[in-house]
Amino acid sequence: GDSVTQMEGPVTLSEEAFLTINCTYTATGYPSLFWYVQYPGEGLQLLLKATKADDKGSNKGFEATYRKETTSFHLEKGSVQVSDSAVYFCALSGGGGSNYKLTFGKGTLLTVNP
Amino acid sequence: GAGVSQTPSNKVTEKGKYVELRCDPISGHTALYWYRQSLGQGPEFLIYFQGTGAADDSGLPNDRFFAVRPEGSVSTLKIQRTERGDSAMYLCASSLNQGTPGFFGPGTRLTVL
Secondary structure, three states: OOEEEEOOOOEEEEOOOOEEEOEEEEOOOOOEEEEEEEOOOOOOEEEEEEOOOOOEEEEOOEEEEOEOOOOEOOEEEOOOOHHHOEEEEEEEEOOOOOOOOOEEOOOEEEEEEO | OOOOEEEOOEEEEOOOOOEEEEEEOOOOOOEEEEEEEOOOOOOEEEEEEEOOEEEEOOOOOOOOEEEEOOOOOOEEEEEOOOOHHHOEEEEEEEEOOOOOOOEEOOOEEEEEO
16 A cells, blocks of 8 residues: 655754755555645644656745655755744655545654754 | 634543544535544544545544534544544544645544543
8 A cells, every 4th residue: 555654753953954854655656745744732734745746846945856766755945944843744645546545654853953 | 713623632531431523624625534643653544524425434443433524514533432542643634625635633632541
């Protein structure tokens, strides 16, 4: 079945550092790929997505490119802020059929220090 | 409200008891989803509603779990004869139409003693 593997945390960075959180996936067909973020005390929210190979999703300075050849969707940000401290989840849908059923990775806790 | 809300935020119960978890979706959203997140894991799909009907309940772990959405808005997840292994965060999400949800509720943390 479909699965998502993401970099284990926690990740601790200083403000303005470069961020990469690795994510690879296994899926049949052509899944859509997502990054969700969960800020402290809040629900999961969609950060960005990409629906086909070579698409780049971007939002709030974060980017991720759908790489079919390496089955990856790594999350990057050039300069993190304290307010980016959160748990980040990589996810996919539609690999084996349904476009509404999300398969998530385990999450990566990011802490950004001032 | 502006977002998806879930009540209660925390629920502690004893093994064998019955619990109900409530989800209020964003107004006008026809699709509603329940997920379960165990400690240290990502959320796992439980059930998807389109309107009043359960379009996909393939993620419900066994017949102790049941969910309803009688008027196509609020949904209730019901767990009978709770077990310690049911302890988890239960998440609800909604979307305007079928598709991946943009926002999840804050969740209900269920602890079965």
